Amino acid sequence: MNFKSVKLLGGLSLLFLIGGFSVSLFEKRVVGLTGVLNDFALFSTVLKISTLIVGGALFLISLQTLYCRGKGKLDVILHVTAGLSLITLIFIPFTWQTKTLYLYPYSYVEVDKRVIGLKGIEFGKFGITGNFFIEQNRNRTEGKVSFNRPLLSEKGFLWIEGVREFNRVPAVEVKFSPFSAVPILFVTLFGLFTILLGVRLLKGGKNVHSGRGEGAPETDR
Amino acid sequence: MEPVKFIVGVGAITSISGGLLRNRGLIILSTAVVLGILAWRSFKFSYPPIFDGFDTILLFTAVFGITAIASKAELRLTGFFSGALLLGTLLLPTEIKTIPPIIRTPLFFIHVGSAILSYGVFLSCSLISLFNREADVIKPFKWGFFLFTASLFFGALWAFLAWGEVFMLDPKSIFSVGFWLFSAFVFHSVYDKKLKEFSRWLVISSGILVLFLFLGINFLFGGTHEF
Numbered sequence: 001m002n003f004k005s006v007k008l009l010g011g012l013s014l015l016f017l018i019g020g021f022s023v024s025l026f027e028k029r030v031v032g033l034t035g036v037l038n039d040f041a042l043f044s045t046v047l048k049i050s051t052l053i054v055g056g057a058l059f060l061i062s063l064q065t066l067y068c069r070g071k072g073k074l075d076v077i078l079h080v081t082a083g084l085s086l087i088t089l090i091f092i093p094f095t096w097q098t099k100t101l102y103l104y105p106y107s108y109v110e111v112d113k114r115v116i117g118l119k120g121i122e123f124g125k126f127g128i129t130g131n132f133f134i135e136q137n138r139n140r141t142e143g144k145v146s147f148n149r150p151l152l153s154e155k156g157f158l159w160i161e162g163v164r165e166f167n168r169v170p171a172v173e174v175k176f177s178p179f180s181a182v183p184i185l186f187v188t189l190f191g192l193f194t195i196l197l198g199v200r201l202l203k204g205g206k207n208v209h210s211g212r213g214e215g216a217p218e219t220d221r
Numbered sequence: 222m223e224p225v226k227f228i229v230g231v232g233a234i235t236s237i238s239g240g241l242l243r244n245r246g247l248i249i250l251s252t253a254v255v256l257g258i259l260a261w262r263s264f265k266f267s268y269p270p271i272f273d274g275f276d277t278i279l280l281f282t283a284v285f286g287i288t289a290i291a292s293k294a295e296l297r298l299t300g301f302f303s304g305a306l307l308l309g310t311l312l313l314p315t316e317i318k319t320i321p322p323i324i325r326t327p328l329f330f331i332h333v334g335s336a337i338l339s340y341g342v343f344l345s346c347s348l349i350s351l352f353n354r355e356a357d358v359i360k361p362f363k364w365g366f367f368l369f370t371a372s373l374f375f376g377a378l379w380a381f382l383a384w385g386e387v388f389m390l391d392p393k394s395i396f397s398v399g400f401w402l403f404s405a406f407v408f409h410s411v412y413d414k415k416l417k418e419f420s421r422w423l424v425i426s427s428g429i430l431v432l433f434l435f436l437g438i439n440f441l442f443g444g445t446h447e448f
Contacts, residue, residue, distance in 0.1 A: 024392035032386035
Protein backbone atom coordinates (compact mmCIF):
# COMPACT_ATOMS: atom_id res chain seq x y z
CA MET A 1 0.00 0.00 0.00
CA ASN A 2 1.23 3.46 -0.90
CA PHE A 3 0.94 5.75 2.10
CA LYS A 4 1.16 8.76 -0.22
CA SER A 5 -1.96 7.74 -2.13
CA VAL A 6 -4.69 10.36 -2.51
CA LYS A 7 -7.15 7.45 -2.67
CA LEU A 8 -6.06 6.50 0.84
CA LEU A 9 -6.85 10.06 2.01
CA GLY A 10 -10.27 9.71 0.35
CA GLY A 11 -10.90 6.34 2.00
CA LEU A 12 -9.89 7.61 5.45
CA SER A 13 -12.04 10.75 5.05
CA LEU A 14 -14.99 8.56 4.13
CA LEU A 15 -14.28 6.31 7.13
CA PHE A 16 -14.24 9.40 9.36
CA LEU A 17 -17.59 10.57 7.93
CA ILE A 18 -19.19 7.12 8.42
CA GLY A 19 -17.79 6.87 11.98
CA GLY A 20 -18.98 10.43 12.63
CA PHE A 21 -22.47 9.59 11.38
CA SER A 22 -22.56 6.61 13.74
CA VAL A 23 -21.34 8.71 16.71
CA SER A 24 -24.04 11.32 15.99
CA LEU A 25 -26.68 8.60 15.75
CA PHE A 26 -25.79 6.78 18.97
CA GLU A 27 -24.57 9.49 21.37
CA LYS A 28 -27.21 10.54 23.85
CA ARG A 29 -25.67 13.89 24.84
CA VAL A 30 -22.94 16.16 23.55
CA VAL A 31 -19.57 15.35 25.14
CA GLY A 32 -16.55 17.63 24.96
CA LEU A 33 -13.12 16.17 24.18
CA THR A 34 -12.03 16.77 27.80
CA GLY A 35 -14.82 14.50 29.02
CA VAL A 36 -14.51 11.66 26.47
CA LEU A 37 -12.11 9.58 28.58
CA ASN A 38 -14.33 9.81 31.70
CA ASP A 39 -17.52 9.02 29.76
CA PHE A 40 -16.03 6.33 27.52
CA ALA A 41 -16.90 3.50 29.94
CA LEU A 42 -20.55 4.62 29.83
CA PHE A 43 -20.69 4.56 26.01
CA SER A 44 -22.56 1.72 24.27
CA THR A 45 -20.40 -0.79 22.34
CA VAL A 46 -21.43 0.74 18.98
CA LEU A 47 -20.57 4.23 20.22
CA LYS A 48 -17.22 3.01 21.57
CA ILE A 49 -16.34 1.42 18.20
CA SER A 50 -17.55 4.49 16.27
CA THR A 51 -15.49 6.84 18.47
CA LEU A 52 -12.41 4.67 17.97
CA ILE A 53 -12.99 4.66 14.17
CA VAL A 54 -13.27 8.47 14.15
CA GLY A 55 -10.11 8.88 16.26
CA GLY A 56 -8.22 6.18 14.32
CA ALA A 57 -9.08 7.66 10.90
CA LEU A 58 -8.03 11.12 12.08
CA PHE A 59 -4.77 9.75 13.48
CA LEU A 60 -3.91 7.99 10.20
CA ILE A 61 -4.75 11.15 8.21
CA SER A 62 -2.49 13.19 10.49
CA LEU A 63 0.37 10.70 9.95
CA GLN A 64 -0.23 10.79 6.19
CA THR A 65 -0.19 14.60 6.25
CA LEU A 66 3.15 14.55 8.09
CA TYR A 67 4.54 11.95 5.67
CA CYS A 68 3.40 13.77 2.50
CA ARG A 69 4.78 17.13 3.51
CA GLY A 70 6.10 18.27 0.13
CA LYS A 71 9.44 19.86 -0.76
CA GLY A 72 9.30 23.64 -0.45
CA LYS A 73 9.85 25.26 2.97
CA LEU A 74 6.32 26.70 3.11
CA ASP A 75 4.70 23.43 2.05
CA VAL A 76 6.68 21.45 4.63
CA ILE A 77 5.69 23.83 7.47
CA LEU A 78 2.08 23.86 6.18
CA HIS A 79 1.74 20.07 6.22
CA VAL A 80 3.68 19.66 9.50
CA THR A 81 1.48 22.20 11.34
CA ALA A 82 -1.66 20.52 9.92
CA GLY A 83 -0.49 17.02 10.92
CA LEU A 84 0.72 18.08 14.37
CA SER A 85 -2.45 20.04 15.14
CA LEU A 86 -4.54 16.95 14.31
CA ILE A 87 -2.33 14.75 16.52
CA THR A 88 -2.64 17.30 19.36
CA LEU A 89 -6.42 17.23 18.94
CA ILE A 90 -6.50 13.42 19.18
CA PHE A 91 -4.38 13.46 22.35
CA ILE A 92 -6.49 16.10 24.14
CA PRO A 93 -8.73 13.51 25.88
CA PHE A 94 -5.62 11.79 27.33
CA THR A 95 -3.76 14.93 28.41
CA TRP A 96 -6.34 17.53 29.44
CA GLN A 97 -9.27 16.90 31.74
CA THR A 98 -11.75 19.31 33.30
CA LYS A 99 -13.99 19.15 36.37
CA THR A 100 -17.37 20.78 36.91
CA LEU A 101 -17.98 22.43 40.30
CA TYR A 102 -20.80 24.40 41.92
CA LEU A 103 -19.91 27.38 44.06
CA TYR A 104 -22.14 29.62 46.15
CA PRO A 105 -21.02 33.25 46.47
CA TYR A 106 -18.40 33.61 49.23
CA SER A 107 -17.64 29.89 49.26
CA TYR A 108 -14.63 27.82 48.24
CA VAL A 109 -13.74 24.26 47.34
CA GLU A 110 -10.52 22.25 47.28
CA VAL A 111 -9.66 20.56 43.98
CA ASP A 112 -6.37 19.02 42.84
CA LYS A 113 -4.40 20.59 45.74
CA ARG A 114 -5.80 24.02 44.92
CA VAL A 115 -8.44 26.15 46.59
CA ILE A 116 -10.99 27.66 44.23
CA GLY A 117 -13.21 30.37 45.66
CA LEU A 118 -16.00 32.68 44.52
CA LYS A 119 -15.80 36.14 46.10
CA GLY A 120 -18.93 37.54 44.47
CA ILE A 121 -21.14 37.67 41.41
CA GLU A 122 -22.61 40.43 39.28
CA PHE A 123 -25.44 40.18 36.74
CA GLY A 124 -25.19 42.36 33.64
CA LYS A 125 -26.27 42.72 30.03
CA PHE A 126 -23.72 40.14 28.93
CA GLY A 127 -24.64 37.57 31.58
CA ILE A 128 -23.02 36.75 34.88
CA THR A 129 -19.54 37.83 35.98
CA GLY A 130 -17.88 36.06 38.90
CA ASN A 131 -14.94 37.26 40.95
CA PHE A 132 -12.87 34.10 41.51
CA PHE A 133 -9.56 33.11 43.02
CA ILE A 134 -7.33 30.06 42.67
CA GLU A 135 -4.94 29.45 45.55
CA GLN A 136 -2.02 27.05 45.44
CA ASN A 137 0.76 26.83 48.08
CA ARG A 138 -0.68 29.98 49.71
CA ASN A 139 -0.14 31.84 46.47
CA ARG A 140 -3.35 33.37 45.13
CA THR A 141 -4.43 34.44 41.63
CA GLU A 142 -7.64 36.46 41.34
CA GLY A 143 -9.70 37.43 38.34
CA LYS A 144 -13.12 38.13 36.89
CA VAL A 145 -14.70 35.35 34.85
CA SER A 146 -17.66 35.57 32.49
CA PHE A 147 -18.91 33.84 29.35
CA ASN A 148 -16.15 34.20 26.69
CA ARG A 149 -13.70 35.46 29.35
CA PRO A 150 -12.12 32.62 31.34
CA LEU A 151 -9.45 32.92 34.02
CA LEU A 152 -6.28 31.48 32.49
CA SER A 153 -3.36 31.24 34.90
CA GLU A 154 -0.44 28.94 35.68
CA LYS A 155 -2.48 27.61 38.64
CA GLY A 156 -5.32 26.53 36.39
CA PHE A 157 -8.14 27.55 34.06
CA LEU A 158 -11.68 28.56 35.10
CA TRP A 159 -14.81 28.98 33.00
CA ILE A 160 -18.37 29.91 33.95
CA GLU A 161 -20.83 27.34 32.65
CA GLY A 162 -24.03 28.83 34.05
CA VAL A 163 -26.03 29.60 37.18
CA ARG A 164 -28.21 27.14 39.08
CA GLU A 165 -30.40 27.79 42.05
CA PHE A 166 -30.33 25.62 45.17
CA ASN A 167 -32.73 26.60 47.98
CA ARG A 168 -33.18 30.01 46.31
CA VAL A 169 -29.47 30.72 46.56
CA PRO A 170 -27.64 31.11 43.23
CA ALA A 171 -24.84 28.61 42.70
CA VAL A 172 -22.39 29.20 39.88
CA GLU A 173 -21.53 26.22 37.69
CA VAL A 174 -17.80 26.38 37.10
CA LYS A 175 -15.48 24.34 34.92
CA PHE A 176 -11.95 23.95 36.20
CA SER A 177 -8.81 22.37 34.80
CA PRO A 178 -5.23 22.47 36.04
CA PHE A 179 -2.88 24.35 33.72
CA SER A 180 -2.38 22.47 30.44
CA ALA A 181 -0.29 23.53 27.46
CA VAL A 182 -2.12 21.08 25.15
CA PRO A 183 -5.18 23.23 24.20
CA ILE A 184 -2.92 26.28 23.79
CA LEU A 185 -0.58 24.22 21.60
CA PHE A 186 -3.51 23.01 19.49
CA VAL A 187 -4.93 26.50 18.98
CA THR A 188 -1.44 27.86 18.14
CA LEU A 189 -0.65 25.08 15.65
CA PHE A 190 -4.04 25.21 13.97
CA GLY A 191 -3.93 29.02 13.87
CA LEU A 192 -0.48 28.89 12.28
CA PHE A 193 -1.73 26.34 9.75
CA THR A 194 -4.70 28.60 8.86
CA ILE A 195 -2.43 31.62 8.29
CA LEU A 196 0.08 29.58 6.25
CA LEU A 197 -2.73 28.12 4.15
CA GLY A 198 -3.83 31.66 3.24
CA VAL A 199 -0.23 32.64 2.42
CA ARG A 200 0.20 29.48 0.30
CA LEU A 201 -2.97 30.26 -1.68
CA LEU A 202 -1.93 33.88 -2.21
CA LYS A 203 1.52 32.81 -3.37
CA GLY A 204 0.11 30.16 -5.71
CA GLY A 205 2.88 28.67 -7.83
CA LYS A 206 3.93 25.08 -8.31
CA ASN A 207 1.98 22.48 -6.39
CA VAL A 208 3.80 20.29 -3.88
CA HIS A 209 2.70 17.09 -5.57
CA SER A 210 3.82 17.72 -9.13
CA GLY A 211 6.84 15.97 -10.56
CA ARG A 212 7.24 13.59 -7.65
CA GLY A 213 4.55 11.05 -8.38
CA GLU A 214 3.10 11.95 -5.00
CA GLY A 215 -0.56 11.13 -4.85
CA ALA A 216 -0.24 9.05 -8.00
CA PRO A 217 1.09 5.70 -6.83
CA GLU A 218 3.05 3.59 -9.30
CA THR A 219 0.52 0.75 -9.11
CA ASP A 220 -2.31 3.08 -10.13
CA ARG A 221 -0.67 4.43 -13.27
CA MET B 222 -41.86 48.36 -2.26
CA GLU B 223 -39.06 48.52 0.29
CA PRO B 224 -35.99 50.49 -0.98
CA VAL B 225 -33.71 47.50 -0.30
CA LYS B 226 -35.91 45.22 -2.43
CA PHE B 227 -35.98 47.83 -5.20
CA ILE B 228 -32.15 47.84 -5.28
CA VAL B 229 -32.09 44.01 -5.23
CA GLY B 230 -34.54 44.05 -8.18
CA VAL B 231 -32.23 46.42 -10.10
CA GLY B 232 -29.32 44.06 -9.28
CA ALA B 233 -31.34 41.11 -10.63
CA ILE B 234 -32.14 42.90 -13.90
CA THR B 235 -28.46 43.95 -14.28
CA SER B 236 -27.33 40.37 -13.72
CA ILE B 237 -29.82 38.85 -16.17
CA SER B 238 -28.89 41.52 -18.75
CA GLY B 239 -25.22 40.59 -18.19
CA GLY B 240 -26.11 36.97 -18.91
CA LEU B 241 -28.16 37.80 -22.01
CA LEU B 242 -25.50 40.10 -23.46
CA ARG B 243 -22.66 37.88 -22.14
CA ASN B 244 -21.25 41.02 -20.53
CA ARG B 245 -18.86 40.34 -17.63
CA GLY B 246 -18.95 44.01 -16.55
CA LEU B 247 -22.71 43.93 -15.87
CA ILE B 248 -22.36 40.75 -13.80
CA ILE B 249 -19.52 42.31 -11.77
CA LEU B 250 -21.68 45.44 -11.28
CA SER B 251 -24.59 43.33 -10.02
CA THR B 252 -22.26 41.45 -7.60
CA ALA B 253 -20.89 44.79 -6.36
CA VAL B 254 -24.46 46.06 -5.78
CA VAL B 255 -25.27 42.96 -3.69
CA LEU B 256 -22.06 43.37 -1.65
CA GLY B 257 -22.97 47.03 -1.14
CA ILE B 258 -26.43 46.09 0.19
CA LEU B 259 -24.85 43.60 2.63
CA ALA B 260 -22.29 46.18 3.82
CA TRP B 261 -25.04 48.77 4.31
CA ARG B 262 -27.24 46.33 6.26
CA SER B 263 -24.27 45.28 8.45
CA PHE B 264 -23.67 48.95 9.23
CA LYS B 265 -27.37 49.57 9.85
CA PHE B 266 -27.82 46.65 12.29
CA SER B 267 -24.28 47.00 13.76
CA TYR B 268 -23.46 43.36 13.02
CA PRO B 269 -23.48 41.20 9.86
CA PRO B 270 -27.08 40.02 9.35
CA ILE B 271 -26.19 36.54 8.13
CA PHE B 272 -28.75 34.53 10.07
CA ASP B 273 -31.88 35.08 8.02
CA GLY B 274 -32.94 33.83 4.59
CA PHE B 275 -32.88 37.22 2.82
CA ASP B 276 -29.29 38.13 3.71
CA THR B 277 -27.96 34.55 3.47
CA ILE B 278 -29.21 34.28 -0.13
CA LEU B 279 -27.82 37.75 -0.92
CA LEU B 280 -24.45 36.65 0.45
CA PHE B 281 -24.61 33.40 -1.51
CA THR B 282 -25.42 35.33 -4.72
CA ALA B 283 -22.38 37.57 -4.21
CA VAL B 284 -20.13 34.56 -3.48
CA PHE B 285 -21.54 32.75 -6.53
CA GLY B 286 -20.81 35.79 -8.73
CA ILE B 287 -17.21 36.08 -7.48
CA THR B 288 -16.59 32.30 -7.77
CA ALA B 289 -18.08 32.17 -11.28
CA ILE B 290 -15.94 35.08 -12.46
CA ALA B 291 -12.81 33.58 -10.83
CA SER B 292 -13.41 30.16 -12.41
CA LYS B 293 -14.20 31.71 -15.85
CA ALA B 294 -17.64 30.09 -15.83
CA GLU B 295 -20.03 30.60 -18.74
CA LEU B 296 -21.45 34.15 -18.50
CA ARG B 297 -25.02 33.21 -19.47
CA LEU B 298 -25.18 30.65 -16.63
CA THR B 299 -23.65 33.14 -14.16
CA GLY B 300 -25.95 36.01 -15.10
CA PHE B 301 -29.18 33.99 -15.15
CA PHE B 302 -28.45 32.06 -11.96
CA SER B 303 -27.44 35.16 -9.97
CA GLY B 304 -30.48 37.01 -11.32
CA ALA B 305 -32.83 34.15 -10.40
CA LEU B 306 -31.43 34.04 -6.86
CA LEU B 307 -31.89 37.80 -6.47
CA LEU B 308 -35.46 37.61 -7.77
CA GLY B 309 -36.09 34.82 -5.23
CA THR B 310 -35.01 37.07 -2.34
CA LEU B 311 -37.78 39.54 -3.29
CA LEU B 312 -40.26 37.03 -1.88
CA LEU B 313 -38.51 36.87 1.51
CA PRO B 314 -38.99 39.19 4.51
CA THR B 315 -36.14 41.63 5.15
CA GLU B 316 -36.41 41.60 8.95
CA ILE B 317 -33.31 40.30 10.69
CA LYS B 318 -33.07 37.67 13.39
CA THR B 319 -31.69 39.27 16.57
CA ILE B 320 -28.64 37.64 18.11
CA PRO B 321 -28.52 37.53 21.95
CA PRO B 322 -25.96 40.12 23.19
CA ILE B 323 -24.03 37.43 25.11
CA ILE B 324 -22.90 35.70 21.91
CA ARG B 325 -22.45 38.88 19.86
CA THR B 326 -18.66 38.61 19.96
CA PRO B 327 -16.16 39.13 17.11
CA LEU B 328 -15.12 35.45 17.28
CA PHE B 329 -18.73 34.32 16.83
CA PHE B 330 -19.23 36.48 13.74
CA ILE B 331 -15.89 35.45 12.21
CA HIS B 332 -16.61 31.76 12.95
CA VAL B 333 -20.14 31.77 11.49
CA GLY B 334 -19.38 34.32 8.75
CA SER B 335 -16.39 32.41 7.35
CA ALA B 336 -18.39 29.15 7.53
CA ILE B 337 -21.28 30.62 5.52
CA LEU B 338 -18.84 32.18 3.02
CA SER B 339 -17.10 28.82 2.57
CA TYR B 340 -20.45 27.03 2.14
CA GLY B 341 -21.23 29.60 -0.58
CA VAL B 342 -17.92 28.95 -2.35
CA PHE B 343 -18.31 25.15 -2.18
CA LEU B 344 -21.92 25.30 -3.40
CA SER B 345 -20.99 27.70 -6.20
CA CYS B 346 -18.12 25.43 -7.31
CA SER B 347 -20.50 22.48 -7.24
CA LEU B 348 -23.17 24.26 -9.33
CA ILE B 349 -20.63 25.63 -11.82
CA SER B 350 -19.09 22.13 -12.22
CA LEU B 351 -22.54 20.64 -12.78
CA PHE B 352 -23.53 23.00 -15.58
CA ASN B 353 -20.19 24.11 -16.96
CA ARG B 354 -17.73 21.29 -17.66
CA GLU B 355 -14.94 23.60 -18.87
CA ALA B 356 -14.82 25.91 -15.83
CA ASP B 357 -11.76 25.55 -13.60
CA VAL B 358 -13.21 25.49 -10.09
CA ILE B 359 -10.30 23.93 -8.16
CA LYS B 360 -8.69 27.30 -7.34
CA PRO B 361 -11.87 28.85 -5.87
CA PHE B 362 -12.52 25.48 -4.18
CA LYS B 363 -9.16 25.84 -2.40
CA TRP B 364 -10.25 29.31 -1.19
CA GLY B 365 -13.42 27.67 0.12
CA PHE B 366 -11.20 25.22 1.98
CA PHE B 367 -9.22 28.13 3.45
CA LEU B 368 -12.40 29.92 4.60
CA PHE B 369 -13.71 26.69 6.11
CA THR B 370 -10.37 26.10 7.89
CA ALA B 371 -10.57 29.65 9.27
CA SER B 372 -14.10 28.92 10.48
CA LEU B 373 -12.94 25.75 12.26
CA PHE B 374 -10.02 27.63 13.84
CA PHE B 375 -12.12 30.53 15.12
CA GLY B 376 -14.78 28.05 16.28
CA ALA B 377 -12.16 26.11 18.28
CA LEU B 378 -10.72 29.34 19.74
CA TRP B 379 -14.17 30.60 20.71
CA ALA B 380 -15.13 27.22 22.19
CA PHE B 381 -11.93 27.26 24.27
CA LEU B 382 -12.62 30.75 25.63
CA ALA B 383 -16.36 30.26 26.17
CA TRP B 384 -16.74 26.59 27.17
CA GLY B 385 -13.27 25.27 27.96
CA GLU B 386 -13.34 22.86 25.03
CA VAL B 387 -11.70 23.02 21.61
CA PHE B 388 -13.88 20.33 20.08
CA MET B 389 -17.14 18.65 21.01
CA LEU B 390 -18.50 15.29 19.90
CA ASP B 391 -21.44 17.23 18.51
CA PRO B 392 -22.96 16.20 15.12
CA LYS B 393 -22.20 19.51 13.38
CA SER B 394 -18.60 19.62 14.70
CA ILE B 395 -17.88 16.00 13.73
CA PHE B 396 -19.39 16.43 10.25
CA SER B 397 -17.55 19.72 9.79
CA VAL B 398 -14.19 18.03 10.42
CA GLY B 399 -15.31 15.12 8.20
CA PHE B 400 -16.25 17.52 5.42
CA TRP B 401 -12.99 19.45 5.92
CA LEU B 402 -11.03 16.21 5.37
CA PHE B 403 -13.21 15.34 2.38
CA SER B 404 -12.67 18.76 0.79
CA ALA B 405 -8.90 18.34 1.28
CA PHE B 406 -9.26 15.03 -0.58
CA VAL B 407 -11.25 16.74 -3.37
CA PHE B 408 -8.58 19.31 -4.22
CA HIS B 409 -5.80 16.72 -3.83
CA SER B 410 -7.66 14.46 -6.29
CA VAL B 411 -6.40 16.51 -9.26
CA TYR B 412 -2.85 15.29 -8.46
CA ASP B 413 -3.86 11.65 -8.96
CA LYS B 414 -4.01 10.58 -12.61
CA LYS B 415 -7.00 8.27 -12.15
CA LEU B 416 -8.91 10.40 -9.66
CA LYS B 417 -8.43 13.52 -11.81
CA GLU B 418 -11.13 12.20 -14.16
CA PHE B 419 -13.61 12.20 -11.28
CA SER B 420 -12.57 15.56 -9.73
CA ARG B 421 -15.56 17.30 -11.30
CA TRP B 422 -17.96 14.79 -9.72
CA LEU B 423 -16.16 15.05 -6.39
CA VAL B 424 -16.66 18.85 -6.47
CA ILE B 425 -20.35 18.31 -7.29
CA SER B 426 -20.74 15.82 -4.42
CA SER B 427 -19.09 18.31 -2.02
CA GLY B 428 -21.99 20.68 -2.79
CA ILE B 429 -24.48 18.01 -1.67
CA LEU B 430 -22.47 17.42 1.52
CA VAL B 431 -22.39 21.18 2.20
CA LEU B 432 -26.17 21.40 1.87
CA PHE B 433 -26.49 18.55 4.38
CA LEU B 434 -23.97 20.25 6.70
CA PHE B 435 -25.71 23.63 6.45
CA LEU B 436 -29.35 22.60 6.55
CA GLY B 437 -29.74 18.88 7.26
CA ILE B 438 -27.51 18.09 10.19
CA ASN B 439 -29.18 20.17 12.92
CA PHE B 440 -32.59 19.13 11.65
CA LEU B 441 -31.63 15.45 11.83
CA PHE B 442 -29.45 15.29 14.94
CA GLY B 443 -29.74 18.59 16.88
CA GLY B 444 -26.70 19.49 19.00
CA THR B 445 -24.92 22.60 20.22
CA HIS B 446 -25.03 24.33 16.83
CA GLU B 447 -28.81 24.76 16.75
CA PHE B 448 -29.72 28.40 16.16
